[in-house]
Amino acid sequence: CxxxxxxxxxxxxxxxxxxxxxxxxxxxxxxxxxxxxxxxxxxxxxxxxxxxxxxxxxxxxxxxxxxxxxxxENASRASRQDWNKIPDSVREQVVDIALNQPELTPRELAWRV
Structure with a gap:
């Protein structure tokens, strides 16, 4: 060709x-x-x-x-891997609220955080 x-x-x-x-x-x-x-x-x-x-x-x-x-040059993709990672402090807060208030829906839980 x-x-x-x-x-x-x-x-x-x-x-x-x-x-x-x-x-x-x-x-x-x-x-x-x-x-x-x-x-x-x-x-x-x-x-x-x-x-x-x-x-x-x-x-x-x-x-x-x-x-x-x-x-x-191609940028390293490693820096883009965790763009949506939840910080540990926020994750702990979500788990605590979810365990203490199991009746909350995921949406209600998101609003509390």
Whole structure:
């Protein structure tokens, strides 16, 4: 399969497999940015051709303009794992109220906390 954007075969696109993927490396993101910048086609058409979403591309592009190659590095997901974790103090309070007032529904319990 040859890309209409660059004339390159899929396997030659800057060393990237540009099919749908969950995550790209910083160098792959930069290669995609360069490919789009150098393309004679519109940004939308180029991204459609290489199957990269516009929202991802523009997020990468802004990060690259702001922070350079470092801005394209994948952020650690560890910090996002506990976004909805209930703090221990609140959990203890919920358990105490629930044990002392078992007739409360979960909604009523939430209002008491």
């Amino acid at each position: 040859t890309c209409a954007t660059t004339g390159l075969k899929k396997s030659d696109w800057a060393g990237c497999d540009l099919g749908r993927r969950l995550m790209y490396t910083a160098s792959e993101k930069l290669a995609i940015i360069r490919l789009v910048e150098d393309s004679d086609l519109s940004i939308r058409r180029t991204l459609d051709e290489i199957k990269v979403s516009r929202s991802s591309f523009y997020r990468w592009y802004q990060a690259y303009e702001r922070d350079g190659l470092e801005g394209l």
